[in-house]
Amino acid sequence: MAYDYEKSIRPGKLPHIWCPGCGHGIVMKGLIRAMDTCGLDRKNTAIVSGIGCASRLPGYLDACTLHTAHGRAAAFATGVKMAKPEMTVICCGGDGDGTAIGGNHFIHACRRNIDMTYVLMNNFIYGMTGGQFSPCTPTGAKASTTPYGNPDPIFDISKLAIGAGATFVARTTAAHPREIDKLIVQGIQHKGMSIIEVLDDCPTTYGRRNKFRSVVDMMKHLKANAVPIKAAAKMTAEQLQGKFLTGVLFHDTEKPEYCAQYAEVIKKAQGA
Amino acid sequence: MAKKVALLQGNQACAAGAVYAGCKFFGGYPITPSTEVAEELSISLPKVGGKFIQMEDEIGAMASVIGASLTGMKSLTATSGPGVSLKQELIGYACIAEVPCVIINVMRGGPSTGMPTGPGQSDVMQAMWGTHGDHAAIALVPSSVQEIFSETVRAFNLAEKYRMPVQVLFDEIVGHMRERIVFPEPGELEVIDREAPTDGPDTYKPYDSTKGQIPPLASFGSGYKFHVTGLNKADDGFPTTKASLVDAEERRQVDKVMDNVADIESNEEYLTEDAEVVIWAFGSTARSARYAVNELRKEGIKAGLFRPITLWPFPTKRTAELAVQCKAIVVAEMNLGQMIHEVERAAKGNCVVAGEFRVDGEPINPAQIMKKVKEVL
Known part of the structure; x- marks a missing residue:
């Protein structure tokens, strides 16, 4: 029997705004399956996003949804989680939103290790504004503001998250839909800051400019260059050139979670 | 039973007022001259089960406040001019999404970094027009330590009642001044809590x-x-x-x-009944103005003071009435002339409107106000 996504989607809110071939829908389905697997009570689940194509995701889902300002998802979500730690908090958004304009909030949410799950859809481009380069656009790639090829080096989002102090960091791609929900489930179940980076595709503003002839080409590219972290251990640096590691890249269960730490502050303040 | 009395700094009174109003969340970022508000709340909020968080920047602080408020918590941030500049984007968010919250602006000189430890009143137009797009604003301008307490409480009341951000602006002088404060008993000042929806979850619409x-x-x-x-x-x-x-x-x-x-307006008038000249001033400047009124009266000049406590929405009606009654209004403010434009708008040419301005980090003193009054009469 086909999976029932409808029960998780707000009546009348589809069709979504995403272009044909966009990977965001695959991620949304993965998120829905993950929320079901975790048995989340939607009344006590806040889904928080910033601005951009990926940030439109919460509006479609039946939950407490907060579509904030550009880059600010992690900071709004921090307020929600601090105020009501019993709520499950999920952030979602794109690479430009999360790591350029929102980079400061992103790294500090990681540093605090506040219990939330951030599903970051990295499609290497600012899609909604028409394809300007983001901190994740590969060097040399074409974007509407890099007509001669992108001179900028890229952010490795997962490494950034690990370096900043997130305690569960995983990466997969839109070409691996089964892995998306598995990793999000682990992220939700992990007590602390979880970053799930999903590499996906923007055929409209990235693919067309960068010699991907079709969405299938883009998916094949994601598949061909994804290397599970276990397999990578047996590969040379040369073999790993241009590849991206997938799976659970980092998992630390020792570092204290932020709201739990603040509960201790309250106890001390109250003289307990 | 005798009421609790203390010698308290304005910023500390603000923190105490917030707790009295039922504030349970503070998100902030360190900035002079407002820092004591955060420091006080980092002590007092966890004592009442509230939450204090120092965020990574001013924008994040404002975001956390809106996020917390959406869970039903009365929420506050405190900053100064440069911080308010950074928060503008999300003040606009709180306006359009209609999320109650209170923003304290302890005003220093500007623009930019300006004079962090000096007083200013140059953020008053920003309080109205700082964020982009059309919107309404409520801004309160207390002028004493006692009033900072009560106006902070009123700011929360207005934020919850009108479902919007409310700003409280006081200059560094009032923020750092120490005065006697009589703490109101619980229940003495009105405390308004957020109205709960009458609709159940199935039919509820947040903007119905x-x-x-x-x-x-x-x-x-x-x-x-x-x-x-x-x-x-x-x-x-x-x-x-x-x-x-x-x-x-x-x-x-x-x-x-x-x-x-x-409902939102609040003004204080002093000897305006028969005034031929009205000094229009707020915050610490109003204290100099009151002194000037007394001195001018001794010299036989019928001076009065109009002191807005709610600055926005602007007290158009009463300012217009005073313009008809008196020969001149002298607007004294620690900027190069901001509220005077609104006073001129309200006065409609019915009296002389003159300004006495100062932006050198020194307070406007009574003597310079008196001099200006004598010039215009």
Whole structure:
């Protein structure tokens, strides 16, 4: 029997705004399956996003949804989680939103290790504004503001998250839909800051400019260059050139979670 | 039983007022001259089970405050001019999404870094027009330590009642001044809590204007699932570009303040009944102005003081009445002339409107106000 996504989607809110071939829908389905697997009570689940194509995701889902300002998802979500730690908090958004304009909030949410799950859809481009380069656009790639090829080096989002102090960091791609929900489930179940980076595709503003002839080409590219972290251990640096590691890249269960730490502050303040 | 009395700094009184009002969340970022508000709340909020967080920047602080408020917590941030500049984007978000919150601005000199430890009153137009787009604003300008306490409480009341951000602006002089304060007993000052929705979760719409000009806001995590966005939206909270819906929502959000000016307005007048010249001043400047009025009266000049406590919405009606009654209004403010434009608008040429301004980091003193009064009469 086909999976029932409808029960998780707000009546009348589809069709979504995403272009044909966009990977965001695959991620949304993965998120829905993950929320079901975790048995989340939607009344006590806040889904928080910033601005951009990926940030439109919460509006479609039946939950407490907060579509904030550009880059600010992690900071709004921090307020929600601090105020009501019993709520499950999920952030979602794109690479430009999360790591350029929102980079400061992103790294500090990681540093605090506040219990939330951030599903970051990295499609290497600012899609909604028409394809300007983001901190994740590969060097040399074409974007509407890099007509001669992108001179900028890229952010490795997962490494950034690990370096900043997130305690569960995983990466997969839109070409691996089964892995998306598995990793999000682990992220939700992990007590602390979880970053799930999903590499996906923007055929409209990235693919067309960068010699991907079709969405299938883009998916094949994601598949061909994804290397599970276990397999990578047996590969040379040369073999790993241009590849991206997938799976659970980092998992630390020792570092204290932020709201739990603040509960201790309250106890001390109250003289307990 | 004798009331609790203390010698308290303005910023500390602000923190105490917030706790009295039921504030349970503070998100902030260190900035002079407001830092004591944060420091005090880092001590007092956890004692009452509240939450204090120092965020990574001013924008993040404002974001955390809005996020916390959406769960039903009365929420506060405190900053100064440069911080308010950074927060403008999200003050606008709180306006359009109609999320109650209070923003304290302990005013220093500007623009930019300006004079961090010196007083200023140059953020008063920013309080009204700082964020982009059409919106209403409520801004309160206390002028004593006692009043900082009570106006902070009133700011929370107005934020919750009108479902919007409310700013409290006081200059560094009032923020750092120490004065005697008599702490109000619980119940002595009115404390307004957020109105709960009458609709159940299945039929609730967060912007349903059939529920009144200010539709009730449900809380995240209280059984209600709804959508909040900074986009123009319909009554159900979801984005729309339909002209009639956008227009109705935009107008409602301004009208909810402008139709209720009488409820929001608060002014103090001193010897204005027979005044031939009215000094129009707020914050610490109003204290110099009051002194000047007394001195001028001794010299036989019929001077009076009009002191707005609610600066926005602007006290147009009473300013206009005074303009008809008196020969001149002298607007004294620690900037190069901001509120004077509003006073001129309200006065409609019915009296002379003159300004006495100062931006050198020194307070406006009574002597310079007296000199200006004598010049215009």
